[in-house]
Amino acid sequence: MSWAWEDEPSEDQLVGGAPPALVAEVEKKADELVRFAAGGGCGPLPGWHGLPGALPSL
Template sequence: MSWRWEYDPDEEYVIGGAPPAFVAEVEKSADELVRAAEALYLDGSSFQGDNPRSEHVRVPGGMFVFLLVPRHECGYVLQVTYV
């Protein structure tokens, strides 16, 4: 399995209607967070313990809530706020 990120529950619900430049910033930051998680949790599928807390990530134009689940080797963008 390789690390990835996705919108939860889906892209339209989480970020639908946001300007393309803002969406690009959210997706760029999500890519970076997943790359960092892959380096930190070398074998996420065998991870034992509590998941990290969700975090609020600031990007130009707003912020988003990101949850990392090492056992799924996945990060989830749960909510976005565009200002």
């Protein structure tokens, strides 16, 4: 089974001028989710307290 984007968006289209600190935090959380999924996805993510308040105020 393979999967691909129909339209591969550029980084600029995805971040759309978001502050660099926010982009860095989202990338960090995405990396955590990938590691979590690769490990079988058992239990809560360390340091993950849900989306509200999980990202720093900018």
